[in-house]
Amino acid sequence: MNSHEIDYQILGDSIQIVEVELDPDETVIAEAGAMVYMEQGISFETKMGDGSRPDEGFFGKLLSAGSRIITGESAFMTHFTHRGVGKGHVAFAAPYPGTIVPLDLSNHPQNTITVQKDGFLCAALGTNISVTFNKRLGSGLVGGEGFILQKLVGDGMAFIHAGGTVIEKTLYNEELRVDTGCVVAFESGISFDVQRAGSLKSMIFGGEGLFLATLKGTGKVWLQSMPIRKLIQAIAPYGKNNDKGSSSILGEFLSSD
16 A cells, blocks of 8 residues: 655654645544644544555454554554645644654665654554564563564655654664663664673663663664653652652641641
8 A cells, every 4th residue: 555645844843743734635644642733624533553454354453453552552543634625734743852753664675664662653644553573582571672663664754753852873784782762763774682781880880771772784773862761760859859848848737737
C-alpha cells in the first residue's frame, strides 16, 4: 500500500507541534491522545492497527494490537481523514517537552527506521508500525531499555519525537556508545546492543549507569539529550520535598487548633 502524500510544518521550539495538511480523502495515523487540534472537515476514527494492510483479517489486527500493548502503547490508533473540500489541517504534539523529527521513509535504506518504543508520534496512512525485539534478550532486559523497539516501514512521511535536543549522526562502519535512554532511532544498516559500562568501579561510581547502548555499522542514528527517564529523575526530588513541606505545614495547622 502506497502511503498518502501529506504536507506538514513543525511549529514551536522546545515544545513542538507538527501540523499536517491533508487533501480530500487523505489520512494521517497517530498515537491515541496525540492530537492537539483539527479543522472543520477532518473526521477521526479509532481503529485496531495502522491501516497499512487493509485486507488483514481480525486475528492479524489482534496480534498487532497485542504487540503494541507490550510496548506500553494503546492497542488502538487514531485515523484522521479529511472529508471536506480544499485543504484541512490537524496537529499533533509529543507527550513531553522535546523535538519532533520528520522522516521521509522513502529516503532511508529498506524504507525502514527503528525507533525507541515510545518515539512514534504520527505518520501518513500506509506506514506499517510493528514491534521488534533486541535479539540479545539478556542484555536488553538487564540494560532496562532498548529491548522493545518499534519498526516503521513505508514510503511516506513519519514523525518521531525526542526529549530535549536531537543529535543526528552518520556512522561509516563505526561504533558509537550511548546512554541507553538517549537512543531515539536508527537506520537498518545499524546494529543495536546493550553492554556493560566498563569496569565494576566505573559502573558503580561513574554516574553513567550500569549499561551503555552500542550502535555499530553504517547509517544514520538519532539521539536525544533528555530522555523521559532522566527528566523524571531530575524533578522527582523536588516533588518529594514539596510533599514533605506540605505535610509539615498541614501538621502545624492541625495541631494549632
